[in-house]
Amino acid sequence: MRIVRPDEEREEFEEKQGCPGRGQQWWEEAIGKGLEENICAMKIRTNMEHRRQADIFSRQAGKINHVNGLKLPILKYMDMSASKGTLHPNALVTPHWSVNGHCVVYVQRGDAQVQVVDHSGQQVMNDRVNQGEMFVVPQYFVSTLRSGQNGFGFVVFRTSSEPLNSQLAGYTSVIRAMPVEVLTNAYQISPNEAQRLKINRGGESFLLSPQRRSF
Numbered sequence: 001m002r003i004v005r006p007d008e009e010r011e012e013f014e015e016k017q018g019c020p021g022r023g024q025q026w027w028e029e030a031i032g033k034g035l036e037e038n039i040c041a042m043k044i045r046t047n048m049e050h051r052r053q054a055d056i057f058s059r060q061a062g063k064i065n066h067v068n069g070l071k072l073p074i075l076k077y078m079d080m081s082a083s084k085g086t087l088h089p090n091a092l093v094t095p096h097w098s099v100n101g102h103c104v105v106y107v108q109r110g111d112a113q114v115q116v117v118d119h120s121g122q123q124v125m126n127d128r129v130n131q132g133e134m135f136v137v138p139q140y141f142v143s144t145l146r147s148g149q150n151g152f153g154f155v156v157f158r159t160s161s162e163p164l165n166s167q168l169a170g171y172t173s174v175i176r177a178m179p180v181e182v183l184t185n186a187y188q189i190s191p192n193e194a195q196r197l198k199i200n201r202g203g204e205s206f207l208l209s210p211q212r213r214s215f
Contacts, residue, residue, distance in 0.1 A: 044074050048084040060209030062087035062151075069161030076161045083156040087112070087147040090210035094201075095144040095168040101160030103137040105129075108153035114145045142168065170205040 046067055054063040064085040069076035087093070087110075107129050116125035119140045128148075129135060137143045145152070167173040175183070176198050183194035201208060 043072060046072050048082070056206050058091075058204070058207040058209060060088065061091040061204075061207035062147075064207070066163075068163065079159065079161050081158045081161050081163050083158070085152075085154050085156070087152040087154075087207070088210070089147060089149050089151050091152075092146045092208040092210070093144055094170045094173065094206055094208055095142050096165045096206070097142045097168075098137065098139050098158065098160075099164040099166055100139070101158045101163050102139050103143075103159075104134060104157045105137065106134045106155045106157075107131050108155060110150045110152040111148040112145045112152040112154075113148070114143065116141055116143045165206075167206060170201045170208065171203050172205045 048065040048067055050065070051057075051063065053065060055066045056064040062085065064083055066081065066083045067075070068081040075081055085093075109131050111128055111130045113128050114125060114135060115123065116135075116137055117123050118138075124141070125135065125143075127135075168175055170176070178198070180191050180194045180198070183189065183197060184191055187194070187197075189197070
């Protein structure tokens with residue numbers, strides 16, 4: 001095993017560039033220019049309105065566009081991300097919680113009924129929010145909402161550049177992944193009721209249409 005000292009690394013770099021003996025100042029300038037070029041070339045702007053680029057889309061419920069550290073690399077340095085959503089009248093966002101960050105939600109238009117419970121199941125919010133209002137959903141708190149008669153437009157700011165959500169209803173939910181026996185014993189319901197609880201939303205996932213009724 002060979003340990004490379006900083007001055008040896010500089011000398012190797014100078015030899016590869018064909019300019020040995022330039023000194024410490026030249027080395028710092030060369031490295032600095034590379035970092036500066038990366039920062040200057042970094043994408044710092046994106047459009048969240050593109051329908052075709054929606055991360056979640058439902059003809060019956062609406063759409064959501066996410067911007068995270070993968071789409072906009074500069075967000076990695078800020079450790080933040082954002083989402084912009086538009087819901088049709090009476091559409092629902094499935095109950096879910098954030099695994100790795102807090103959420104600040106700003107209402108752009110319309111209104112919605114919002115419910116939030118903490119990690120122990122105690123309800124901490126059950127209010128109707130309107131245009132211009134904001135509310136916070138802490139990490140691990142479960143939240144859900146139903147849009148009003150005029151639809152609902154919102155923006156979410158998250159304290160993670162690569163946010164993760166876990167859902168309690170829908171095709172990709174935790175409930176659907178659980179065996180029927182576990183649901184039967186956990187909720188003291190019949191196997192038939194447990195099966196209905198697992199598949200009651202069919203192929204719908206994060207956005208739920210108003211036409212379907214939950215169990």
